[in-house]
Amino acid sequence: MVKKIFLYSLSFFMLSVSLVSCMDDDDEVVIDQEWKSLNEKRFNDLVAGKEYRELTSQSGNGKILWKNSQEIETIDERNLLRIAVDGKPEFTDTVVVRYEGWYFNKNNEKLIFDSTENPSLRTEIDYSLGLAPNKDPNKISAKFAVNPSTVASASNGYIGGVIDGWSTALQDMVLGEEREIVLPYQLAYGSTPSTYRPSSSGTIYTLIPAYTTLHFRLKLLKIIPMKGRS
Numbered sequence: 046m047v048k049k050i051f052l053y054s055l056s057f058f059m060l061s062v063s064l065v066s067c068m069d070d071d072d073e074v075v076i077d078q079e080w081k082s083l084n085e086k087r088f089n090d091l092v093a094g095k096e097y098r099e100l101t102s103q104s105g106n107g108k109i110l111w112k113n114s115q116e117i118e119t120i121d122e123r124n125l126l127r128i129a130v131d132g133k134p135e136f137t138d139t140v141v142v143r144y145e146g147w148y149f150n151k152n153n154e155k156l157i158f159d160s161t162e163n164p165s166l167r168t169e170i171d172y173s174l175g176l177a178p179n180k181d182p183n184k185i186s187a188k189f190a191v192n193p194s195t196v197a198s199a200s201n202g203y204i205g206g207v208i209d210g211w212s213t214a215l216q217d218m219v220l221g222e223e224r225e226i227v228l229p230y231q232l233a234y235g236s237t238p239s240t241y242r243p244s245s246s247g248t249i250y251t252l253i254p255a256y257t258t259l260h261f262r263l264k265l266l267k268i269i270p271m272k273g274r275s
Contacts, residue, residue: 102232110226233257
């Protein structure tokens with residue numbers, strides 16, 4: 046049985062007993078209906094507010110919300126050898142991005158769970174375990190396959206996964222563009238929490254609970270075409 050500790054605060058040591066979850070031996074998952082309903086309402090309120098534009102996912106599992114953003118600092122990354130093309134990424138391409146992800150807990154407090162820009166729950170964990178000298182991120186861009194399940198994307202050197210909502214947003218963006226996007230849980234992690242396991246620790250930390258509406262700031266820096274595409 047693996048204990049999953051969910052951090053509702055940027056302080057690693059301020060844990061609430063009510064936020065500690067544990068899978069039982071038959072892997073039964075207890076759904077927090079209050080949290081699920083709250084996140085559905087928050088997303089629907091943003092749709093009704095008309096501040097964001099809507100973009101339908103190619104998977105047919107829903108739509109994301111987005112608006113233009115200008116928060117991520119532009120940096121010189123000429124030391125990174127990448128192939129850049131004009132236009133939007135295709136389903137089988139790989140991209141280089143800077144990003145920040147957050148959500149709002151039941152008290153409507155903003156929690157940054159992962160970021161290339163600012164301290165987050167993830168960097169807080171690393172710092173608390175002595176895996177990092179401070180809580181600041183490395184400010185280094187990240188490389189992701191738009192559709193990591195294809196052979197073409199994997200051949201670009203990255204085998205991993207982006208969630209459905211990211212794939213939807215990236216294919217609608219152009220080089221240098223920055224957007225703030227909102228993903229319903231159906232296009233994020235759904236009924237499965239997002240976990241993080243530091244390399245030196247056997248503990249699995251739940252950064253994002255199941256059924257969570259996610260917010261991201263996403264900047265597209267480079268597009269690496271699939272092999273054979275110019």
